[in-house]
Amino acid sequence: MGVKVIPRAARVYIGCALLGAGACALPALRPGAATPWSTVALLAALYALCELPARCRVLGRAFGGSVPMGTGSFFPVLLAAALLLPPAAAALTALPGSLLARVDEPPAAPRRAWRAAATVRAVWAAARTADALSCATALGHGPDAPDFPYALLPAGAAALTLCLVLTALDGGIRATADGLPPRTAWRGLLGRALAPHAVHGLAGLMMAVLWRSSYGPVSALFVLLPMYISCWVFAQYHRERAAHQATIRALVQAVDIKDRYTRGHSERVGHASVLIARELGMAEERLDVVRFAGILHDVGKLGVPTRVLRKDGPLTPEERRVIELHPEYGHEMVRGIGFLGEARGAILHHHERMDGSGYPYGLRGEEIPEFARVVAVADSFDAMTSTRSYSRARPVPTAVAELERCAGSQFDPRMVAALVRALDRHGWRPAVTADESAPSVLPASPASTASPASTAPSVPPGGHVPTPREAKAPTPREAAAPPARAADAPVEDPDVRSRERA
DSSP, X not given: OOOSSOOHXXXXXXXXXXHXXXXXXXXXXXXXXXXXXXXHHHHHHHHHHHHHHHHOHHHHHHTTXXXXXXXXXXXXXXXXXXXXXXXXXXXXXXXXXXHHSOOXXXXXXXXXXXXXXXXHHHHHHHHHHHHHTTHXXXXXXXXXXXXXXXXXXXXXXXXXXXXXXXXXXXHHHHHHHHOOOHHHHHTTHHHXXXXXXXXXXXXXXXXXXHHHBTTOHHHHGGGHHHHHHHHHHHXXXXXXXXXXXXXXXXXXXXXXXXXXXXXXXXHHHHHHHHHHHHHTTOOHHHHHHHHHHHHTTTGGGGGSOHHHHTOSBOOOHHHHHHHTTHHHHHHHHHTTOGGGTTHHHHHHHTTOOTTSOOSSSOOOGXXXXXXXXXXXXXXXXXXXXXXXXXXXXXXHHHHHHHHHHTBTTTBOHHHHHHHHHHHHHHOOOOOOBSOTTOOOOOOOOGGGOOOGGGGOOOOOOOOOOOOHHHHSOOOHHHXXXXXXXXXXXXXXXXXXXXXXXX
């Protein structure tokens, strides 16, 4: 429910969910229902107590503002209730905690009502599944040992049922409240929820076994302590990751404000760098770092005078030397940001060349850091294939041919080959930069199929500057043919080419 004004369809959907939740829980309140109220009250209070720190500002500050938040953090309690109690009684245990759970966006009342209804129905369905598989007998009681491994079956089935019901209901509310097509509303929900619910199912089974053992309910509480700590650590991780993303966004936006000539370049270079890294088989934890390297490769332009970056006309040799300092400026800016790791070396060395003719230090071959060799290829490829208000994009095959021609002298052949394989697999479609209305002229080709992640609209550092020849409007024949160049000429450095606006 991502909207403040709830559509009529969503209100009807929430109302139906509330009626269904009432039908699930009310049988426990009937006279003669033999509901084990002591167990219901204890589990309901425990679940509500677990949700309370996220709601309480004082407790939230005591935990550094990163206490586990949301109903899903404490599903082991609800799954234990589903394994221990009759379906209607188990449904009641979810009600207080769901109503107490924190709501971050208005309107709060409908959101709480929806969350309570969905959770009550999901717990009831999980309890029905466990009851159908004779879970009470499998858990044992008192001195009777639980029936392992059979007890895993009702516990796993209950966790799966809980996951399926919540996924189905959440997809429905997304479709009705946000107006999403059904396929879009449910896409990805189940895949993201299966693994966490499987873990919660095992923890819920542990709680239920201890609860029914001769040690009693108190022993079951010890299961929650490691679960709560793991949730807290997970929340800390996401908080730190969000801070990293905010830092990078701020740096990229600062470059975008300073150099208005490109838009989206940084994100596309980051995306192309990840494509190359994946083809090279880099470990998953390095992919984020190489993406940071691509996004921040031109952050040093913050140290270049604005008059040079925005100059309309050819650059003087002195101005070219000033722009060539931007890798060192960028390295100085980010050297204290620990989470960037290898990305710092890529920012410093992404203009080095394999033959040693690059800058700032003239490194050659394997002396150049691996991430810098990745970003060099991604940067030049995007510079050649991007359409801007003052220059036309080259076709992807032409850009690839240029990279392959300069592989070995300017670029690492491994990186070029990896990019070619990635383009064959995923395609590429650069966005228009520097002018929202400029039409894309990238011709259709097998390698130019759209890749969703490659067109993310983001702030770019940039400053790629065309030569006067490129700034001229080409004739149809010129547009169709690759530009002529000497056989041994390198791909032009996009950061120091002379600028002459059309």
